[in-house]
Amino acid sequence: MKYLNQLSKLFLVTALVFVGCEGQEQSLIDDRLEDNPIQEPPSENYSAGDANFSNYVAIGNSLTAGYMDAALYNDGQSNSIAVLMNSQFEIVGGTSDFNQPDINSENGFNTAVENPQGSLVLGRFKLDTNIPGPSPVVGGDPITPYSGATSELNNFGVPGIQVGQLLTPAAGGPNSEQNPAYSPFYARFASNPSADGQNGSTILGDAISAGPTFFSLWIGNNDVLGFAISGGTNDAIFTSQADYQTRFSAVINNLMQVPDLKGVVIDIPPILAIPYFRAVTYDQIVLDQETSDALNQAFAGFNAALDAIVANLGHDQADAEMRKVSYSAGANPVLIIDDNLEDLGPKFDQLEGAGAISAQQRAALVPYEQARPMMGDLPQIGDELVLLSAGSVLGTLADPQNPQSQIGVVVPLGDEYTLTSDEIVEIETARQTFNGIMQQVVQGANANSTRIAFHSTNAVDGAFLDLFGLSDGELGVRVSGTLLAPDFSPNGVFSTDGIHPNSRGNAIVVNEVLKTIEETFNATLPAVDVLNLPSVQVCAGDCVSQQSGS
Incomplete structure (x- = not known):
């Protein structure tokens, strides 16, 4: 158990994240809670407006795929942003047969930790309230090929990808050190995995081949986030402004070649406000x-x-x-x-x-x-x-x-x-620049007629800024009178990896995006019931931190 003992120490995280959470036990949701929210009954007041949701296709990264708690697993996929979005579209003529590349794993494969040698595979994080902090479960599964029909998919969210990976066959293979674009999460469901990185299917090509009538595109986070998560040390994964402009423009241009296709584009949220960068303070x-x-x-x-x-x-x-x-x-x-x-x-x-x-x-x-x-309370920056x-x-x-x-x-x-003050400025400058590029490209695509709704996660009256206290000074967002926190506590909206939203966080995002779709396409759409969804799941003897010898 020496390895498990060492690994359990890896997840000792500051308890400050969990201070002030009331009613913790009541908010913990059982692992086997029903995955999908209760739908609002059909109403004549709901309308698709000028949009056609009959074949909705979701394109993006981990946020679209349903990746959370550092893994892609069944419950996360069942409450992905794409699934929650489609559940509301279904009420106004959307498809009732929304297909994802199901991972078929209760706990998934934890990509944030080093798996031990041998047969033991570590799965998703859960919350160990005795630490308190996240710990991986022992019963994970390796990433396996998708066994369903790739031609029938609607969700093309691929964890970890950047904008450029939507466009290259190399995302599907080969799996080698010489191919940094390779994604095991795309290779498992690619319609034609590439053997040489030159020929084969692409994520965007597969999505367009699905014949969408409406799309969502949330991409670009990893073009900034990867560099931030490296502590600003890996310049190779920090996309340049010129490359971002070229690649994002190519994605939109390809989508707009599909006649009558409409959709929504979501920009890059204030990533440095997430728990991954806030749970441990500079004056620790x-x-x-x-x-x-x-x-x-x-x-x-x-x-x-x-x-x-x-x-x-x-x-x-x-x-x-x-x-x-x-x-x-x-x-x-x-x-x-x-x-x-x-x-x-x-x-x-x-x-x-x-x-x-x-x-x-x-x-x-x-x-x-x-x-x-380290330095704190710096002008225009705050704490390092x-x-x-x-x-x-x-x-x-x-x-x-x-x-x-x-x-x-x-x-x-x-x-x-x-992340030092210089690195924070570098990351924020890139993020805002990329958001400006995205908005400019969408405006260009809408020059003759409005086919794309642009949703800004940085709107002053939006949920993101409210959640992080950037608009009203109060951390958290109120939903039906309940204050949900910007952390991975039982009352939080983030999963235990500190980066990705949990199911409730996904629902908050979806409801914000639905408002933008309504405004752009004259639609009237039902909202997702946020509080009906699970928050975090608690270790039940299955986490590394709970094993004997840990």
Whole structure:
């Protein structure tokens, strides 16, 4: 059980996420709750307006597919945004036979954790209220081919994809290190999986071949989110403005080649407000007075070296002050690596060469050449961000033999676990730029007649900004008098991976999008009953954290 013991520690997440959730036990939904919401009875007041929902096709990424809790699994698919959307379309002439590439797995395959070698497969996260935090279930399943008829599909949501993957056969294969566009979630239901990355079906091509009369397109999140989740370290998955413009335009142009096809496009929401970037705070290091005094004494040499390069080498005073480490009793900023900082190695070498510090002192400075405490309450930015994945690392020992090597306190936390102010600006700039491109392209497609509704998740009166307290200062959104929180607590609207909405979150999104469709196409559509859907599911002896030896 050594592996399970190590893995259980991986999911120790701050309990702050769960503070203030009332009626937790009452809100926990049993695993076998009916998947679909109770439909409102047909009414003559409901109308498709100028739209034709008879063959609705959904195109997008994990949000469309029903991926949640870090896996694609049965209940998530049953309450996907695509399914919930179609359930409302059905009342006004939409199809009653909405087909998805069913995964046929109760717990799915957890793509956020490293699966152990051997036969054990880890599935979706559930909530372990004893941690409290997410833990994967032991009984997962590998990703298997779709056994149904690919020609009859309506949902073409593929977890993890970027805009460009909608257009390339390489998304369907081959599965190799030389093909970064490959997606096992598309390959499993591709009408013609590619053997060479050049020839074969594409996601968009398969969706158009389904003969849609109405589509939804929610794509582009991963063109920004992937870079953010890497802590701003993987530039290769950060789409450029030019590529985004070209690729998104190609997607819309292809869709508009289908006569009379109408649909809705959804932009990229404020991704840095989601729990994955908010559950662990920048000032997560809580110390008592005795410990803070001891740490300050230990860092006196580092701070003195910073003063020395200012006085003797002309280093910038403000930069040196920003890097200095000073702890106090209470909450303290996390100590991090910031690769945007000047590497002070050469200047520390100069101090050693001049005899200002000894070789031993110089060696002790190596971990801090690009280190500094995190910053909070910055103008126009707020706090710098710590990724949820850092919750398992902060405070642990970088060297098990050295009790003074606590990560984030003495040893700087790695760059892959944080987003600095520069990275936040870079991500937000790209997100807003991509949203502007999407809106411009849709406006161009609508130049002669309105065929596409554009739904902005960033509207000042929308649910997203309300949920994150960006419009009224109150965290959460009220639904039928119930306050639902922007987290993965029992009263939350996010799944336990901290990124994707749970079923209730999906319903909130769908209801917002339906309003946009109504306004654009003169339709009158019923809303999804949000509170009738499940929130999170709780570990019931099936999670890694609950196994003996964990």
